[in-house]
Amino acid sequence: MxxxxxxxxxxxxxxxxxxxxxxxxxxxxxxxxxxxxxxxxxxxxxxxxxxxxxxxxxxxxxxxxxxxTVTHFEAETGVSLPVTRSGSLMVARTPEHADLIYTEAQRSGGWGVALEMVDGGEARRLAPFLQPDGIRAACHTPADLYIEExxxxxxxxxxxxxxxxxxxxxxxxxxxxxxxxxxxxxxxxxxxxxxxxxxxxxxxxxxxxxxxxxxxxxxxMPVRHQLLITEPIEGVEAEQAIVRLIDTAVYVRPARRGLMLGGFEADPLPFDVACQREDFSMDGVPLDSSVLRRLGATVEGNIPALRGAPVQEHRGGLFTMTxxxxxxxxxxxxxxxxxxxxxxxxxxxxxxxxxxxxxxxxxxxxxxxxxxxxxxxxxxxxxxxxxxxxxxAGVWQYxxxxxxxxxxxxxx
Ligand SMILES: Cc1cc2nc3c(=O)[nH]c(=O)nc-3n(C[C@H](O)[C@H](O)[C@H](O)COP(=O)(O)OP(=O)(O)OC[C@H]3O[C@@H](n4cnc5c(N)ncnc54)[C@H](O)[C@@H]3O)c2cc1C
Incomplete structure (x- = not known):
C-alpha cells in the first residue's frame, strides 16, 4: 500500500x-x-x-x-456514462402545495433554471402513466434527468x-x-x-x-430511505418524465420498462451506524415494504399502473440528514x-x-x-x-x- x-x-x-x-x-x-x-x-x-x-x-x-458534468462526462473524461434526459414534472394536488410550486418555480427561474407550468393534458403527454385528475399545478423542468442504474x-x-x-x-x-x-x-x-x-x-x-x-x-444522522421497481408495465418508456407528487412526497420514474416508486414517510427510521457492529454494511439496513405500500396507495389514483404491479426490486439505504x-x-x-x-x-x-x-x-x-x-x-x-x-432533527428534516x-x- x-x-x-x-x-x-x-x-x-x-x-x-x-x-x-x-x-x-x-x-x-x-x-x-x-x-x-x-x-x-x-x-x-x-x-x-x-x-x-x-x-x-x-x-x-x-x-x-x-x-x-454528467451530460458531458464522456467528452471530459473519455469514459462513457448513459443518462436518460426525461425531464421531470413537479405536481401539486392541494392549494398549499400548488403555491409552493409557483414560488419555487419563480425562484429557480431567477437562478437560470428553464421550466414551465403545464396543464393536465400536457402533463399526461409528458408522462403518459400519469392520470391528471385533481392536479392543481404542474411544473415541467425539461433538463432534469436520471441515471437508470x-x-x-x-x-x-x-x-x-x-x-x-x-x-x-x-x-x-x-x-x-x-x-x-x-x-x-x-x-x-x-x-x-x-x-x-x-x-x-x-x-x-x-x-x-x-x-x-x-x-x-x-x-x-442516517435515516432510512427506500424505493421499489415494478416489473415492466405496458406503455412505460424510458424517456417519459419523472413525476414528483409533492403533497405526499412521492416520486415515480420509468425504470427497466416498469416504474420506480420512492417516497418520504412521515415517521422514518433513524439508523445510527454507531450503534451497529463494526462490520455493518448497507446490506444490514432492514427494509419494510409496508412503508412503500402506504406511500403507493396515496398516488395510485393518479398513477393507476402502480396498483397491484408486481415488484421486481425493493432496495433501501441511509440518507445522511443534517x-x-x-x-x-x-x-x-x-x-x-x-x-x-x-x-x-x-x-x-x-x-x-x-x-x-x-x-x-x-x-x-x-x-x-x-x-x-x-x-x-x-x-x-x-x-x-x-x-x-x-x-x-434528522427525522424532522426527512x-x-x-x-x-x-x-x-x-x-x-
Ligand atoms: C433508496 C435511496 C434513493 C436515493 N435516491 C437519490 C436520488 O435519486 N438522487 C440523489 O441525489 N440522491 C439519492 N439518494 C441519496 C444518495 O444516495 C446519497 O446522498 C449518496 O449516495 C451519498 O453518497 P456518499 O458518497 O456520501 O455515501 P456512500 O455511497 O455510502 O459512500 C460512503 C463510503 O464511505 C465508506 N466508509 C465509511 N467509513 C469508512 C472508513 N472508516 N474507512 C473507509 N471507508 C469508509 C463506506 O464504506 C462507503 O462506501 C438516495 C438514497 C437512497 C437510500
Whole structure:
C-alpha cells in the first residue's frame, strides 16, 4: 500500500469518488480508501434522479453544474456514462402545495433554471402513466434527468479517477487520523499508515464516526430511505418524465420498462451506524415494504399502473440528514487539512459531480467556484448535538421534504 499522498479521501461512494477524480484532475496524488468495495454502499441504491429545482441558490448552482458534468462526462473524461434526459414534472394536488410550486418555480427561474407550468393534458403527454385528475399545478423542468442504474455513475467515476492517476484502496478501513499542532498529518488504516496533509471525510452514513477520529463534530444522522421497481408495465418508456407528487412526497420514474416508486414517510427510521457492529454494511439496513405500500396507495389514483404491479426490486439505504437540511461541504474550521463532504439529506448522488469539483477547487486553489458558505462546516462551530437531538432533527428534516409550512422544496 502507498505510504504518502497529497490527499486521502475516506469513502468511495458518489461523493468520495467525485472528489477523488477532481483532485487527481487538478494534479494531486490522491488515495481513495473504502472499508468495502468501492461504490457498494448507499450510492448504488439511489434512485438516480437529478433535479434542478432546489431550495436555494447554492444547491441550484451545484445541481446545474452536476447536470452539465454528467451530460458531458464522456467528452471530459473519455469514459462513457448513459443518462436518460426525461425531464421531470413537479405536481401539486392541494392549494398549499400548488403555491409552493409557483414560488419555487419563480425562484429557480431567477437562478437560470428553464421550466414551465403545464396543464393536465400536457402533463399526461409528458408522462403518459400519469392520470391528471385533481392536479392543481404542474411544473415541467425539461433538463432534469436520471441515471437508470446508479452504479454506472460510480463505475464511470472510478475509471475516470484511475485514468487521472488516483489510487483506489478498497477493503481498507480508516481507524485513526493523525493530527500535529492542529493539522492533519496522516491516516491510520487497517492495512497501515498513509502520511498526508489533507483528509476528506466522504464516509456517508459513517461520516460522524470518521469525524470523531479527528476530534471533529460532523453532525449527521442516517435515516432510512427506500424505493421499489415494478416489473415492466405496458406503455412505460424510458424517456417519459419523472413525476414528483409533492403533497405526499412521492416520486415515480420509468425504470427497466416498469416504474420506480420512492417516497418520504412521515415517521422514518433513524439508523445510527454507531450503534451497529463494526462490520455493518448497507446490506444490514432492514427494509419494510409496508412503508412503500402506504406511500403507493396515496398516488395510485393518479398513477393507476402502480396498483397491484408486481415488484421486481425493493432496495433501501441511509440518507445522511443534517440539523438544518443543508449539505456539509468544506474545511473544518479548527482542524487544518480536515475537509468534509457529506450531509446530503437525500441528494448526494445527484449533487456529487458538483460537490466533488467545487471541493477539489477549494482544496487546491483555496476557494470554490460556487459560493458554498451556506454549506460550510463552520456554521456548526458553536453548537454541540447529542444523539437524541441529532436523531430528532434528522427525522424532522426527512419528514418535511416538500413542506409548505417549511416554505421550501429540497433534494429528490
Ligand atoms: C433508496 C435511496 C434513493 C436515493 N435516491 C437519490 C436520488 O435519486 N438522487 C440523489 O441525489 N440522491 C439519492 N439518494 C441519496 C444518495 O444516495 C446519497 O446522498 C449518496 O449516495 C451519498 O453518497 P456518499 O458518497 O456520501 O455515501 P456512500 O455511497 O455510502 O459512500 C460512503 C463510503 O464511505 C465508506 N466508509 C465509511 N467509513 C469508512 C472508513 N472508516 N474507512 C473507509 N471507508 C469508509 C463506506 O464504506 C462507503 O462506501 C438516495 C438514497 C437512497 C437510500
Amino acid at each position: 502507498l505510504t504518502e499522498a497529497d490527499a486521502v479521501v475516506i469513502g468511495a461512494g458518489a461523493l468520495g469518488l467525485s472528489a477523488g477524480y477532481h483532485l487527481a484532475k487538478l494534479g494531486r496524488r490522491v488515495a481513495i480508501l473504502d472499508q468495502f468495495a468501492p461504490g457498494s454502499q448507499t450510492s448504488p441504491r439511489a434512485a438516480g434522479l437529478f433535479k434542478l429545482i432546489q431550495g436555494d441558490q447554492a444547491r441550484t448552482r451545484l445541481a446545474q453544474l452536476s447536470i452539465r 446508479p452504479s454506472s455513475l460510480l463505475h464511470a467515476y472510478l475509471q475516470a479517477a484511475e485514468l487521472r492517476g488516483a489510487t483506489m484502496v478498497p477493503h481498507t478501513r480508516v481507524i485513526g487520523i493523525r493530527l500535529q499542532n492542529g493539522a492533519v498529518s496522516g491516516v491510520v488504516t487497517s492495512q497501515g499508515e498513509i502520511g498526508t496533509p489533507v483528509v476528506i471525510d466522504a464516509a456517508g452514513a459513517w461520516a460522524r464516526r470518521v469525524g470523531e477520529l479527528a476530534t471533529a463534530t460532523v453532525p449527521v 440539523p438544518d437540511g443543508q449539505l456539509i461541504v468544506g474545511p473544518h474550521p479548527d482542524i487544518r487539512g480536515f475537509w468534509i463532504a457529506t450531509g446530503c439529506n437525500g441528494s448526494g448522488f445527484s449533487l456529487s459531480p458538483g460537490v466533488g469539483q467545487v471541493l477539489a477547487e477549494w482544496v487546491v486553489e483555496g476557494r470554490p467556484s460556487i459560493d458554498l458558505a451556506s454549506c460550510a462546516p463552520a456554521r456548526f462551530r458553536a453548537q454541540s448535538f447529542d444523539d437524541q437531538q441529532l436523531r430528532a 419528514a418535511h421534504y416538500y413542506e409548505p409550512a417549511a416554505g421550501r422544496l429540497t433534494n429528490l
